[in-house]
Structure formats: structure tokens, C-alpha cells
Amino acid sequence: MHDLLTWLQGLPPLLIYLVAALIVAGETAVIFGLLVPGEATLLLVGFLAYAGTLRLAPVLLVMLAAAVTGDTLAFRAGRRYGPRLRASGLGARVGPERWRRADGLLNRLGGRGVFAARWVAFARTLVPRLAGAAGMPYRRFAPWNLAGVTSWVTASVLVGYLAGESYQTVSRLLGRATGAVLVLLAALVAVVLAGRWLGRNPDPVRALLSRAAALPPVRWLTRRHGVLFFLLAMHIGHGWTMLLNLAAGLLLLFAAGFAVAGLLEVVVRHSGLAAVDGAIADWFAGRRTPGAVDVVLGTVSALRGVVLIAVVAVVAAVVAWRSRPWRDDLLSLLGTAGAFVPLLVLAVVAHLAGSAGTGPDDAVFPTQNAVVTASLCTLAWLLSRGARWPVAVAAWTAAAAGVVYLAGARLYLGLSTASGTVAAVLLGVLWTAVFMVAWATRGRSVGGREPAAEPSPADSEGHRRPVEPC
Known part of the structure; x- marks a missing residue:
């Protein structure tokens, strides 16, 4: 060379x-x-x-x-x-x-x-x-x-x-x-495709089970023991069925979180960003002052992940009570009153993924950065749904400013590395994007269906109108 x-x-x-x-x-x-x-x-x-x-x-x-x-x-x-x-x-x-x-x-x-x-x-x-x-x-x-x-x-x-x-x-x-x-x-494309599939199948557990039932071994089993399965479902009851469905959905979320985290780890490792971690840490360390450290540490402690998850839970409850979009599927729960549940799953995923290193500096996903990013994005999403354009812009601008400030504050305090911060912020953004795409896809599919018209007198006399396919 x-x-x-x-x-x-x-x-x-x-x-x-x-x-x-x-x-x-x-x-x-x-x-x-x-x-x-x-x-x-x-x-x-x-x-x-x-x-x-x-x-x-x-x-x-x-x-x-x-x-x-x-x-x-x-x-x-x-x-x-x-x-x-x-x-x-x-x-x-x-x-x-x-x-x-x-x-x-x-x-x-x-x-x-x-x-x-x-x-x-x-x-x-x-x-x-x-x-x-x-x-x-x-x-x-x-x-x-x-x-x-x-x-x-x-x-x-x-x-x-x-x-x-x-x-x-x-x-x-x-x-x-x-x-x-x-x-x-490729990860962004995968997120969009996963969100669209979730929007078209609001109850992913039942959708996957129905597809699994079409497989030859499962189909043979249900034909021979279908009555037994029916009696078992009747014995469990509707409440326990919904509870099992929710538990299976959370397991799916957990697996999806690990898949996204693994993909982002590949991105960070091959980006070369870790090579500048030391230089960026030294730059922030040279600009620390005792007064600024106290202020920044107080802000980071007040706006940590558990606090923001609690705020999301309150806002989601208010949004769900005002709109009352209750349905029996998993997406309705996670998109309204249960919007905080994916954040709890993400906190566990980020903690397990970040603890793979041998020390705090080796953590690929700082838990706080991932959860804070996802929480602020979820708050902006909840507040901007159905709101006027200025309100939506203000909500997302505040969320972006909060993510940048809190991620920079943790870099300033030396609590995370530059590469870990980027990976954690991407994980939080992509995690929220899945549910945003799913909700938008579901809204289009549901909104595109026209309600059935009332039968006219001519129809009641036997002259039925031709029904156009949906």
C-alpha cells in the first residue's frame, strides 16, 4: 500500500x-x-x-x-x-x-x-x-x-x-x-416485513398454530385426536386460553428481541465503530467538570428505564380508556393498554445480550439506552396517533431530543461506549418500529373494509343487489 x-x-x-x-x-x-x-x-x-x-x-x-x-x-x-x-x-x-x-x-x-x-x-x-x-x-x-x-x-x-x-x-x-x-x-426490511405480517395477523400465536396445523404430521394427529383436543380446550376455558395465548405471544416477542439483538451485534462488530470507542471516551473524559457531572447524573437517574416504562404504562392506559379499542387479539393489547409490556421484554433481552461481555465496557447493548430509546419512541407513537400534525411533530421531536441527550449523557459520564450506545439506540428504534408498522398495517386493512349496508325494501322483496367482492 x-x-x-x-x-x-x-x-x-x-x-x-x-x-x-x-x-x-x-x-x-x-x-x-x-x-x-x-x-x-x-x-x-x-x-x-x-x-x-x-x-x-x-x-x-x-x-x-x-x-x-x-x-x-x-x-x-x-x-x-x-x-x-x-x-x-x-x-x-x-x-x-x-x-x-x-x-x-x-x-x-x-x-x-x-x-x-x-x-x-x-x-x-x-x-x-x-x-x-x-x-x-x-x-x-x-x-x-x-x-x-x-x-x-x-x-x-x-x-x-x-x-x-x-x-x-x-x-x-x-x-x-x-x-x-x-x-x-436488511434488518430494516426484516422489521417492516415482520410488522406488516403482525398487522395482518393481529393474533400471531393463532396464525402460527393454524399454519402448523396444515403440516402433514400435525394434520394427521388432529384427525386422529381432534375430539380430544376439542374437549381439552372446552375444559381449559376461554380465560385460560387467552392467558396461554398471551404467554405464548410474549415468548415470541422474547425470541424476536434476541433475533434483532443478534443482527445488530453483527452490524456493530463489522462497522469498525469500536475502534473509536477509546478516542470518544477520552474526549468526553477531558470535558467533565464536577458541577456538570452532578447535573447530568441527576437527569440520567431521574429518566432511567423503569421510570419511563411507568410513564408509558400511564399514558397507554389513558389512550386505551379514551379510544376503547378493546379486542381479543394480542396486537390490540400491545398497541394500547399493554404498550409497556414489550418494553419489559426488551429490558430483559437487552440485559441478557449486554451481560455477554466480561465487564461493563464489553456490553454490546447497554440496557438503559435501549429501554430509554424504546420508551421515548413508544410515548411519541402513542401521543401522535390520531393527533394533528403539529402535535405529532412536537412529540417525535421531543422523543428524538430526549434520546440524543440521554445517550450523550451516558457517554459523558462514561457509563457506555460509543459502539454500545449506537447498538442500543438502534435496538430501541427497531423494536418500536415493528409495532408501529404492525399498527399502521392493521389500520389500513381494517379501515379498508366497508360496513355492510342495510337491506333496502327492494332487497327484502327478493330483488337482491349483486355483492362486490372485498
Whole structure:
């Protein structure tokens, strides 16, 4: 690596500018740019600017222009060849319904998806083409794309510039971070899919049991001993059945919590974030003063997890009493009066996951950060449901500010590490997101059903109207 850097420093600066610009533009301009190391190139030119071979300001301007040019060419290619692709044999195999769903998804995400794609490998090559093929106006695409390009290029070049002699280490960690981001995106997709399934199956235990009953061994058993099972259910009674159903649902939540925690542990371990834990801890330690420590410690103690869970229980009881959405399924309970129950499960999961280390500094999931994050997000969710837009924005803004303050306060006090804090906050956010997606999915499915109409006199005389399928 050192020999390569020495060789590059001997090349003419104009040639380095030209080759780097072609690589950065080609990453999105051509479909084969999926294999082009655009991120590593930006780090490299940033290091060369630090070494004096290039100048920082021209490097930023040239790389920004190259990235915008590549995205524009990709957008135009998608606009030109997108309809042809849809009309081809491959497009016909995809089907018009899937194309409409892809267009609707891009329309919902809009510029936000274009902005976020710039930070994810592979996505920054494909998304401009999809935007052009979907018919997104360029005047809508350009501002979001420019914002994504500016933030991505500037951050990557400055990281290479500030790394100095540590370029090789930073390059390796940034590559690991890209992989961790891809795993995190997979976790987000899994959370959304799990939430949607839960919304469509509000009683997950019964849904899983019904699917299990369709398996050949279970189906054979129920056919031979179905009467015995029926008599046993009659003997247990409705109350005990609901209690067993709730216990089984909590076990499912417990297993899901461990699955999410394990996935986030993989993300944190492969992100390279733990490499800066010591530097961040030293930075906070150098700024501690006795007066500030007392104030921050008092705040953290007052707003610990058990207190916030109690607040969630009170708010959930008030919301449930006002709306009275009582049903016999598990999701209704966990989404109203029992909104605090998932927080208790999360506290146990985070405690067990965090105790896997040999000491307090080895804990992957600080329990307090995970529970505090989930509690504040749950409070914002309960207060914003059905509220006016300003109230919802205020609730979520206060929750985000509380999460940032309390997580930063624990870092300031040295009670958790940076990597542990990030993992715990992600665990709390994803835990709440599952129930938010489930509740929204259920609301759409329930709200889409129209109540049965009263029969008209003509209907009572035998002239029945045709019933449209739901």
C-alpha cells in the first residue's frame, strides 16, 4: 500500500484528477460501475490532498462535478431505455403490476430515497436509473441528488484528508462500515416485513398454530385426536386460553428481541465503530467538570428505564380508556393498554445480550439506552396517533431530543461506549418500529373494509343487489 501511494504521488496532478473523476463518474454512469471503487477513490484523493500532491478545494469541486455528471447520465439512461426495458421480454416477465408497485414505492420515497442511496454501495449505481425509468421529474431528482452527492463526496474526501498517515486503517474501516450499512438495511426490511405480517395477523400465536396445523404430521394427529383436543380446550376455558395465548405471544416477542439483538451485534462488530470507542471516551473524559457531572447524573437517574416504562404504562392506559379499542387479539393489547409490556421484554433481552461481555465496557447493548430509546419512541407513537400534525411533530421531536441527550449523557459520564450506545439506540428504534408498522398495517386493512349496508325494501322483496367482492 505504501508503494502504491508513493507511485501515485509521483504522477502529474492533472492525470490524477482526470482518472479519479472518471472512476467516480463511472460508478453510476455505467452499469458496470457496480464494481468500481468510488468510495476508496475519494478517500485516496483526500489523502493525496493531505500529502500535498493535490489541493483540497479543487479536489472537492472536481469530485462533486464528476459524481453529479455520472448520476445525470444514469438518470438519462433510465429515462431513455426504461420504457424499452419494460416492453422487452424481461419486462413482460416482471409484469405490469410489479412495475406499478415499483413506481409507487419510488414515488412515496421520492427524493429521500435518492439522497439515502448515495451512501450505500450498489444503490447509488441503480437508483438514478430507477428514478429515470419511473418518470421522476429531473427538477425533483436534481436537488436531492445534489444534496446526497455533496454530503457523500465531502465526507469521504475529508475523512481521507484528516486520516493522514492512517489512510489504510480508515479505508479498511470504511469498507467494513459499508457492509454493516447493508446488513442494517436488511434488518430494516426484516422489521417492516415482520410488522406488516403482525398487522395482518393481529393474533400471531393463532396464525402460527393454524399454519402448523396444515403440516402433514400435525394434520394427521388432529384427525386422529381432534375430539380430544376439542374437549381439552372446552375444559381449559376461554380465560385460560387467552392467558396461554398471551404467554405464548410474549415468548415470541422474547425470541424476536434476541433475533434483532443478534443482527445488530453483527452490524456493530463489522462497522469498525469500536475502534473509536477509546478516542470518544477520552474526549468526553477531558470535558467533565464536577458541577456538570452532578447535573447530568441527576437527569440520567431521574429518566432511567423503569421510570419511563411507568410513564408509558400511564399514558397507554389513558389512550386505551379514551379510544376503547378493546379486542381479543394480542396486537390490540400491545398497541394500547399493554404498550409497556414489550418494553419489559426488551429490558430483559437487552440485559441478557449486554451481560455477554466480561465487564461493563464489553456490553454490546447497554440496557438503559435501549429501554430509554424504546420508551421515548413508544410515548411519541402513542401521543401522535390520531393527533394533528403539529402535535405529532412536537412529540417525535421531543422523543428524538430526549434520546440524543440521554445517550450523550451516558457517554459523558462514561457509563457506555460509543459502539454500545449506537447498538442500543438502534435496538430501541427497531423494536418500536415493528409495532408501529404492525399498527399502521392493521389500520389500513381494517379501515379498508366497508360496513355492510342495510337491506333496502327492494332487497327484502327478493330483488337482491349483486355483492362486490372485498
